[in-house]
Amino acid sequence: MDKVMSNKTVIALFVWPSLLLLVVLIYMPIVLTGYYGLMDWDGVGGMAFIGLANYKELLRDGLFWNSVKHSFLLAVFSTVSLLVYLLVALVLSARIRGANVFRKIYLIPMLLSSVAIAQLWLKIFHPTNGILNDALARLGVQDTPEWLSNPSIVLYAIFIPILWQYAGFYILIYYAALKNVPADLIEAARIDGAGPWRVAVSIRIPLIAEVIKVTVVLAIVGSLKYFDLIYVMTGGGPNGASEVMASYMYRKAFREYDFGYASAVGFCLLLICLIMTWLIRKATAAKDNVQYS
Amino acid sequence: MVSRKALTVTMAASLGFGAVLAGCGDSGDGGDKGGASGQKVTIKLMHLWPAGSSATQNKIVNDIINEYQAANTNVTIEQEVLENEQYKNKMKVLSTSDKLPDVGMTWAAGYMEPYVKGEMFAPLDDLLQGELKDKFVKGTTEAYAFGGKTYALPVELNIVPVYYNKAIFAQYNLQPPKTYDEFKKIVQTLASNGVTPIALGNKDRWTGSLWYMYLADRLGGPETLKKAIDRTGSFEDPNLIRAAQEITQLVDMNAFNKGFNGLSNDEGKAEFMNSKAAMYMMGTWELPNYTTNKDVPQSFRDQIGFFKFPTVDGGKGNVESWVGGPGVGLFVSNNSKVKEEAKKFVSFFVQKWGEHAISEAGVIPATKVDTAKVKLPQLYIDLLNELNKASNITLFADVQMNPASAEVHLNMIQALYGKAVTPEDFVKKHEESLAKETGK
Numbered sequence: 253m254d255k256v257m258s259n260k261t262v263i264a265l266f267v268w269p270s271l272l273l274l275v276v277l278i279y280m281p282i283v284l285t286g287y288y289g290l291m292d293w294d295g296v297g298g299m300a301f302i303g304l305a306n307y308k309e310l311l312r313d314g315l316f317w318n319s320v321k322h323s324f325l326l327a328v329f330s331t332v333s334l335l336v337y338l339l340v341a342l343v344l345s346a347r348i349r350g351a352n353v354f355r356k357i358y359l360i361p362m363l364l365s366s367v368a369i370a371q372l373w374l375k376i377f378h379p380t381n382g383i384l385n386d387a388l389a390r391l392g393v394q395d396t397p398e399w400l401s402n403p404s405i406v407l408y409a410i411f412i413p414i415l416w417q418y419a420g421f422y423i424l425i426y427y428a429a430l431k432n433v434p435a436d437l438i439e440a441a442r443i444d445g446a447g448p449w450r451v452a453v454s455i456r457i458p459l460i461a462e463v464i465k466v467t468v469v470l471a472i473v474g475s476l477k478y479f480d481l482i483y484v485m486t487g488g489g490p491n492g493a494s495e496v497m498a499s500y501m502y503r504k505a506f507r508e509y510d511f512g513y514a515s516a517v518g519f520c521l522l523l524i525c526l527i528m529t530w531l532i533r534k535a536t537a538a539k540d541n542v543q544y545s
Numbered sequence: 546m547v548s549r550k551a552l553t554v555t556m557a558a559s560l561g562f563g564a565v566l567a568g569c570g571d572s573g574d575g576g577d578k579g580g581a582s583g584q585k586v587t588i589k590l591m592h593l594w595p596a597g598s599s600a601t602q603n604k605i606v607n608d609i610i611n612e613y614q615a616a617n618t619n620v621t622i623e624q625e626v627l628e629n630e631q632y633k634n635k636m637k638v639l640s641t642s643d644k645l646p647d648v649g650m651t652w653a654a655g656y657m658e659p660y661v662k663g664e665m666f667a668p669l670d671d672l673l674q675g676e677l678k679d680k681f682v683k684g685t686t687e688a689y690a691f692g693g694k695t696y697a698l699p700v701e702l703n704i705v706p707v708y709y710n711k712a713i714f715a716q717y718n719l720q721p722p723k724t725y726d727e728f729k730k731i732v733q734t735l736a737s738n739g740v741t742p743i744a745l746g747n748k749d750r751w752t753g754s755l756w757y758m759y760l761a762d763r764l765g766g767p768e769t770l771k772k773a774i775d776r777t778g779s780f781e782d783p784n785l786i787r788a789a790q791e792i793t794q795l796v797d798m799n800a801f802n803k804g805f806n807g808l809s810n811d812e813g814k815a816e817f818m819n820s821k822a823a824m825y826m827m828g829t830w831e832l833p834n835y836t837t838n839k840d841v842p843q844s845f846r847d848q849i850g851f852f853k854f855p856t857v858d859g860g861k862g863n864v865e866s867w868v869g870g871p872g873v874g875l876f877v878s879n880n881s882k883v884k885e886e887a888k889k890f891v892s893f894f895v896q897k898w899g900e901h902a903i904s905e906a907g908v909i910p911a912t913k914v915d916t917a918k919v920k921l922p923q924l925y926i927d928l929l930n931e932l933n934k935a936s937n938i939t940l941f942a943d944v945q946m947n948p949a950s951a952e953v954h955l956n957m958i959q960a961l962y963g964k965a966v967t968p969e970d971f972v973k974k975h976e977e978s979l980a981k982e983t984g985k
Contacts, residue, residue: 379804
């Protein structure tokens with residue numbers, strides 16, 4: 253079998269279908285999006301080449317920058333909550349009672365579709381019938397918040413289900429990584445008198461640094477292009493208070509019929525994601541990787 | 546070893562071809578069905594009444610199709626059904642690749658403008674001059690006309706009354722208002738008694754727009770808003786500012802249910818359907834819920850009445866002036882290979898729809914109705930009579946505007962209700978957007 257696999261013809265044969273799909277479904281649309289971004293196009297009629305006019309307008313578009321700000325806020329929140337997820341994974345990977353059950357509980361949101369989660373949280377956030385406000389009212393809060401219609405809190409309200417949705421995913425990744433840390437290392441540290449906290453900080457976390465790096469990239473890039481839950485729950489409203497880059501792009505293309513402009517937004521989104529990924533790589537690459545020894 | 550290698554190569558190759566074939570399957574079905582030859586004809590119809598959420602309408606479409614196919618055995622009608630939002634998206638995607646269905650549905654005016662400009666829809670004037678002459682209620686087909694040609698035929702006609710709960714009104718000794726001052730007193734009475742006066746789900750935004758449109762109409766008369774949009778007038782008209790001020794005042798009076806800006810129309814409506822709110826403004830497409838819909842308790846249906854939006858003291862508007870207009874209309878794709886057959890089907894559909902819509906769905910069709918033949922719920926007849934008396938029907942503002950300005954309008958509506966903009970800024974943003982779009 254080794255012989256077959258090293259045969260160049262066979263490699264080419266095996267690779268071309270997925271290469272074709274990758275080019276047609278991923279790279280070509282990217283190039284096309286960049287191309288459409290140079291057009292004045294309503295998505296229906298003819299296109300007119302207008303050069304960089306869309307991008308120039310983008311730079312002056314307050315609504316776009318607002319959505320960029322919201323996307324970055326989400327990225328910051330997601331990254332910070334990675335710490336919490338890591339902590340949970342550390343606790344779960346220690347032999348505590350019921351760890352298995354907790355792991356499953358945390359994973360459940362992962363199994364639900366975003367739309368179902370959105371519907372669930374719409375009910376929870378309902379201004380009069382929702383359990384959240386109901387509970388607050390029972391606790392004696394007179395003026396219960398209008399979670400999804402108050403422009404100053406809607407963004408944070410909507411972050412909660414998003415962070416909740418991905419908690420299980422990251423906890424699972426951390427948990428699996430922590431399980432791979434050799435037991436003898438931990439045991440050796442224990443014998444030397446290190447407590448659980450010391451073991452976590454000096455041995456377990458450094459040993460999964462690579463995984464943490466990957467999750468940071470995932471969390472940031474994922475946040476920047478986040479769309480579905482926000483679209484279902486608020487549609488970016490009220491009045492753009494919860495608009496993120498992807499929902500702004502959708503709005504431009506499908507509600508305002510400005511495909512050229514939406515393509516420009518999409519292209520910027522791609523650039524921002526690439527730059528962020530590069531920056532994170534750059535920022536974390538300098539450190540030497542800790543090796544099992 | 547050789548045979549194993551051969552096997553691997555074959556497998557890899559078949560894998561590749563399989564993928565390509567699978568990829569082609571989706572896009573390759575549009576082929577010519579031989580419409581030109583005049584024998585077997587397949588007409589593709591795309592509509593937005595799924596069996597789940599619009600059961601009655603869906604059944605009527607199927608009935609009409611079956612009738613048509615029985616009468617024209619060479620014709621097969623293929624349906625594709627999507628929900629409202631997906632429908633709009635799919636239209637968009639199909640139009641970019643010139644693959645619109647032979648017959649489909651469109652909204653009037655601003656919505657269809659890009660399609661008409663892109664020459665995607667076929668003019669249907671020959672039908673209007675021919676067998677459909679004088680079949681439509683006056684003024685309905687105009688909303689689908691551009692440059693003297695009509696590009697779609699309406700199936701529904703809607704006006705927007707204020708529905709109210711008679712039981713709640715009786716409990717607080719209230720009468721349907723004749724003037725806006727009376728209306729505000731009602732709001733005050735209800736709010737001070739802890740009853741939500743008006744059910745509103747303003748996440749959808751056009752719902753809040755209805756109230757604004759009526760205030761603009763009653764204050765400035767039917768022409769003010771129309772002219773501001775078609776640019777013969779200005780959005781900075783004092784009456785349009787005043788209308789916005791009245792909205793903020795209603796919000797201050799707690800006229801609407803809590804959290805309305807974060808609730809969809811359905812969620813807002815629930816307040817009314819649960820008898821928690823006293824009033825609800827919505828198009829006549831809601832009628833079945835108050836007349837024939839078996840899922841709604843009879844006792845609730847009996848409690849519902851409607852009133853016309855009251856006149857404002859000193860305002861120029863007339864109480865017989867309505868917000869409303871034709872709903873969706875049928876278009877024929879300009880690229881259709883079976884254009885003539887499709888037109889025939891549209892003509893048949895529109896006429897049959899008129900008959901079925903009244904007796905089965907309880908909605909008001911855009912074609913003229915002979916009410917003598919069928920027994921109808923009183924609420925329906927009353928509204929139909931109002932429609933006949935109407936002095937004016939103002940088409941929904943977001944439909945009148947082109948898509949970009951409509952989006953500004955809808956967002957501004959939400960901001961106005963949420964008190965994120967002042968009435969002055971509200972009109973200014975409209976003015977800017979409308980001026981920019983027409984200047985283009």
